[in-house]
Amino acid sequence: xxxxxxxxxxxxxxxxxxxxxxxxxxxxxxxxxxxxxxxxxxxxxxxxxxxxxxxxxxxxxxxxxxxxxxxxxxxxxxxxxxxxxxxxxxxxxxxxxxxxxxxxxxxxxxxxxxxxxxxxxxxxxxxxxxxxxxxxxxxxxxxxxxxxxxxxxxxxxxxxxxxxxxxxxxxxxxxxxxxxxxxxxxxxxxxxxxxxxxxxxxxxxxxxxxxxxxxxxxxxxxxxxxxxxxxxxxxxxxxxxxxxxxxxxxxxxxxxxxxxxxxxxxxxxxxxxxxxxxxxxxxxxxxxxxxxxxxxxxxxxxxxxxxxxxxxxxxxxxxxxxxxxxxxxxxxxxxxxxxxxxxxxxxxxxxxxxxxxxxxxxx
Numbered sequence: 107x108x109x110x111x112x113x114x115x116x117x118x119x120x121x122x123x124x125x126x127x128x129x130x131x132x133x134x135x136x137x138x139x140x141x142x143x144x145x146x147x148x149x150x151x152x153x154x155x156x157x158x159x160x161x162x163x164x165x166x167x168x169x170x171x172x173x174x175x176x177x178x179x180x181x182x183x184x185x186x187x188x189x190x191x192x193x194x195x196x197x198x199x200x201x202x203x204x205x206x207x208x209x210x211x212x213x214x215x216x217x218x219x220x221x222x223x224x225x226x227x228x229x230x231x232x233x234x235x236x237x238x239x240x241x242x243x244x245x246x247x248x249x250x251x252x253x254x255x256x257x258x259x260x261x262x263x264x265x266x267x268x269x270x271x272x273x274x275x276x277x278x279x280x281x282x283x284x285x286x287x288x289x290x291x292x293x294x295x296x297x298x299x300x301x302x303x304x305x306x307x308x309x310x311x312x313x314x315x316x317x318x319x320x321x322x323x324x325x326x327x328x329x330x331x332x333x334x335x336x337x338x339x340x341x342x343x344x345x346x347x348x349x350x351x352x353x354x355x356x357x358x359x360x361x362x363x364x365x366x367x368x369x370x371x372x373x374x375x376x377x378x379x380x381x382x383x384x385x386x387x388x389x390x391x392x393x394x395x396x397x398x399x400x401x402x403x404x405x406x407x408x409x410x411x412x413x414x415x416x417x418x419x420x421x422x423x424x425x426x427x428x429x430x431x432x433x434x435x436x437x438x439x440x441x442x443x444x445x446x447x448x449x450x451x452x453x454x455x456x457x458x459x460x461x462x463x464x465x466x467x468x469x
Contacts, residue, residue: 113148113378120382124247128240129389132396136166147385167399174404178411181226185415185431188215188222193422213303219427220299223434226408230438231292233401234445235284240397241452242280248390249273252459255383272455275331282327283448290320291444295437302430313433317440324447332454387460391453398449402442409438 192215249272294316297309412435420428 113382116378116382117145120251122251122386125251125386125389128244128247129393132393136170136396136399147388148381167403170400171403171407174407175411178226178407181222181408182411182415185219185222186418188218189419189423189427191215192424192427216303216424216427219431220302223299223412223431224296227292227295227434227438230401230405230408230441231288233404234288234441237397237401237445238280238283238288238448241394241449242276244390244393244397245276245452245455246273248386248456249276249459251386252383252390252456255379255386256459256462271335272459275335276452276455279327279331279448279451282323283444287320287323287327287444288441290316290323291437291441294320294440295434298430298433298437302424302426310433317437320444321440324444328447328451332451335455335458384460387456390456394449394452394456398445402445405438405442405445409435409442411435412438 195215294313297313297316301309301313412431416428416432416435419431
């Protein structure tokens with residue numbers, strides 16, 4: 107068919123080596139579909155076939171969650187053993203009246219718990235930073251492919267304006283997440299653990315404040331960047347719709363005999379470019395989702411285990427340690443929210459570009 111010929115020729119002229127490489131990496135991290143390629147997705151879209159198998163996806167998610175839960179249970183058992191030792195020391199001190207040895211032993215055990223928690227939470231911190239960096243790299247690969255396709259569809263205003271807007275938004279958002287928000291969550295967890303050494307809440311309020319500040323900055327940043335991008339997209343889409351319809355009307359009415367045929371050919375070419383752009387956007391979405399699934403499940407499993415460990419440790423250890431374990435679980439959930447919000451922000455950018463240009467010639 108003619109549209110298949112146009113699509114194949116356009117794909118041959120495009121450099122997608124970096125996109126294919128990062129798509130292969132995402133498949134190794136978490137396989138959503140059997141093979142990620144622009145050609146394969148276009149074939150599925152044209153033939154009305156599903157892009158991925160939902161049953162296989164759910165099974166992979168469940169298996170991954172079980173693996174991460176098992177890994178987190180090991181750390182939880184280690185923490186509970188130390189908590190039991192603290193409980194025994196407190197019981198012995200109450201029975202024999204020797205507070206000094208018990209206090210020293212309790213402090214040493216508390217440091218062991220802090221070391222275990224910091225080690226686990228630092229892994230979540232590194233995973234979060236690395237995932238945001240990978241998603242940023244994915245956007246930097248996608249935009250040089252999608253924006254020229256947008257311009258080829260007649261979205262001259264959209265491509266010219268949106269390219270620096272989205273690139274600036276992606277870079278700024280990534281920098282804020284990596285250098286401000288995620289470190290704030292990690293710092294709040296450190297304060298929580300330090301607070302567990304003492305029986306009084308010296309820095310608990312500061313820890314909660316830092317965590318809420320991180321969430322506020324995340325929400326504010328998403329609102330600002332997505333708002334700017336969406337408004338720019340609406341304005342430029344209207345301008346591009348006027349431009350492409352003017353060109354189509356001129357071709358149809360001012361070129362004798364073949365004007366109508368040329369206008370229909372223009373419409374076909376634009377539709378083909380739009381399909382390629384959509385396929386590239388779908389790959390971008392799949393890559394980002396693939397990269398974010400593992401760290402989110404990992405962090406959530408850690409959060410669940412810490413919450414359950416706090417419940418189990420409450421009857422056998424100091425209240426400050428139990429509360430701290432519970433707050434660490436809350437901090438891990440906060441880290442998950444920040445990471446998921448970051449992914450959502452990048453997905454919003456992709457969908458905005460996917461939605462632009464395709465309907466310009468219809469306007």
